[in-house]
Amino acid sequence: MKKIGIIGAGHVGLVTGACLAKLGNKVICCDNDLEKIKKLKNLQIHFYEPGLEEIVKECVKKKLLFFTESIYQIVKDTEIIFIAVGTPPTEEGKLDLSYVENVTVEIAKSLTKIKSKNPKKKIYRLIVEKSTVPVLTSEWVKKTLELLTPTGIEFDIAANPEFLREGNAVNDFFHPDRIVIGVESKRAKKIFEEIYKPIKCPKIFTDIRSAELIKHASNSFLALKISYINAISNICEKVGADVEVVAEGMGLDKRIGKDFLKAGIGYGGSCLPKDIAAFISLSEEIGYPFNLLKEVQNINQQQRLLVIKKAKELLWNLKNKNIGIFGLSFKPNTDDIREAPSIDIIKLLKKEEAILKCHDFKAIENMKKLFPDLFYSENPYEVAKESHLLIFLTEWDDYKKIDFKKIKELMKMPYIIDGRNFLNNKILNKIGFVYRGIGRKNE
Numbered sequence: 467m468k469k470i471g472i473i474g475a476g477h478v479g480l481v482t483g484a485c486l487a488k489l490g491n492k493v494i495c496c497d498n499d500l501e502k503i504k505k506l507k508n509l510q511i512h513f514y515e516p517g518l519e520e521i522v523k524e525c526v527k528k529k530l531l532f533f534t535e536s537i538y539q540i541v542k543d544t545e546i547i548f549i550a551v552g553t554p555p556t557e558e559g560k561l562d563l564s565y566v567e568n569v570t571v572e573i574a575k576s577l578t579k580i581k582s583k584n585p586k587k588k589i590y591r592l593i594v595e596k597s598t599v600p601v602l603t604s605e606w607v608k609k610t611l612e613l614l615t616p617t618g619i620e621f622d623i624a625a626n627p628e629f630l631r632e633g634n635a636v637n638d639f640f641h642p643d644r645i646v647i648g649v650e651s652k653r654a655k656k657i658f659e660e661i662y663k664p665i666k667c668p669k670i671f672t673d674i675r676s677a678e679l680i681k682h683a684s685n686s687f688l689a690l691k692i693s694y695i696n697a698i699s700n701i702c703e704k705v706g707a708d709v710e711v712v713a714e715g716m717g718l719d720k721r722i723g724k725d726f727l728k729a730g731i732g733y734g735g736s737c738l739p740k741d742i743a744a745f746i747s748l749s750e751e752i753g754y755p756f757n758l759l760k761e762v763q764n765i766n767q768q769q770r771l772l773v774i775k776k777a778k779e780l781l782w783n784l785k786n787k788n789i790g791i792f793g794l795s796f797k798p799n800t801d802d803i804r805e806a807p808s809i810d811i812i813k814l815l816k817k818e819e820a821i822l823k824c825h826d827f828k829a830i831e832n833m834k835k836l837f838p839d840l841f842y843s844e845n846p847y848e849v850a851k852e853s854h855l856l857i858f859l860t861e862w863d864d865y866k867k868i869d870f871k872k873i874k875e876l877m878k879m880p881y882i883i884d885g886r887n888f889l890n891n892k893i894l895n896k897i898g899f900v901y902r903g904i905g906r907k908n909e
């Protein structure tokens with residue numbers, strides 16, 4: 467059993483902390499948001515992630531998981547400290563690393579206050595970057611700690627980027643494709659080998675800079691794959707081919723792989739858009755403008771506009787037309803709406819003066835904060851009633867269970883735009899809908 471501290475109880479930090487506790491470690495999660503910590507102490511989680519609540523409850527009950535607002539307590543009571551604080555985007559598309567800096571300074575300050583219980587044994591701490599950060603951040607963390615930490619305290623820096631996907635994060639933690647760990651010492655390497663021993667997957671030990679870069683390069687490549695298939699989907703529409711069939715044919719080639727070849731309205735979320743922008747900015751700073759990624763961004767933005775174009779093709783004018791929006795979160799199984807395509811699309815539809823009614827399974831409350839003036843309902847039939855058009859923006863599985871015959875009867879006009887190509891177009895056509903996907907043949 468290791469004593470592990472996690473600074474930042476957000477999506478990454480809390481999932482990592484709870485799952486490390488589930489593996490049998492004693493974990494303390496810390497956050498400077500007192501409200502968040504108060505809720506966590508009452509076993510209330512501030513975001514939705516399948517399976518997380520159960521693990522948190524179980525580990526708290528077993529006294530393996532604790533919460534605090536004090537970095538000092540983390541530094542005093544745990545040996546391995548993960549920094550998992552937010553790195554929000556700045557206006558120029560860089561990452562704001564001030565939270566990482568503040569936490570590093572706090573760790574150093576706390577180190578000056580603690581004393582070894584055994585005077586013969588030197589205090590040792592392993593400080594791990596978990597947040598997604600640009601390459602070379604660890605150098606700053608190290609410099610800051612070296613400058614501010616008293617002599618006699620030993621520490622190592624490491625980078626252990628996370629590859630968890632929202633909505634599947636718990637499963638990703640226990641069954642990852644790989645674990646990447648950037649270390650500088652054998653001592654740190656050994657600690658990680660022990661921590662991750664129960665998880666069966668390749669573990670890649672690298673230098674710290676390479677580990678940092680693996681994260682940025684991976685997320686950018688995933689975005690590239692999405693924009694690539696979206697570009698192909700536009701060509702499909704122009705030549706009368708079907709992108710779903712093209713993607714299947716491409717994906718069966720093992721060198722390409724079928725994942726992340728789902729055409730649609732583009733990627734969103736708190737990670738891909740932000741990471742790609744930060745990578746572009748970093749590459750410019752170091753004198754290698756990564757123009758390929760600029761086009762990835764460009765294609766992604768264009769995909770959102772397609773929905774408006776298709777809506778106009780179906781309805782002519784959008785002014786005063788009733789449009790039902792199905793799906794607000796940036797992807798299924800989460801209540802997260804950060805950088806969700808739905809936000810851009812709602813803004814554009816509002817500009818056209820369409821009358822919007824919105825449905826989602828988890829994200830309504832978050833969207834209400836952004837667009838309080840819209841109509842929301844948890845009942846899809848209420849949203850469909852009197853609508854001229856339904857636009858599906860998130861591929862929640864439960865949408866497939868809707869009674870589309872009933873929906874059609876409720877609607878004013880039988881139009882559906884499927885921004886995620888996940889509905890069965892043949893069945894919908896049979897029911898009498900006019901269906902428009904992205905890069906799919908129109909029947």
Ligand code: UGA
Nearest residue numbers: 628629630631632692726727728732733734735737796797
């Ligand atoms: C992404 C990465 O997949 C994780 O490995 C990484 O840990 C995480 O960012 C992070 O940096 O923290 P996430 O943002 O949770 O994870 O979601 P993804 O499943 O990657 O989806 C991102 C977006 O791409 C979604 O809007 C999704 O709808 C879209 N997408 C995904 C497509 O449009 N097509 C696809 O084929 C796949």
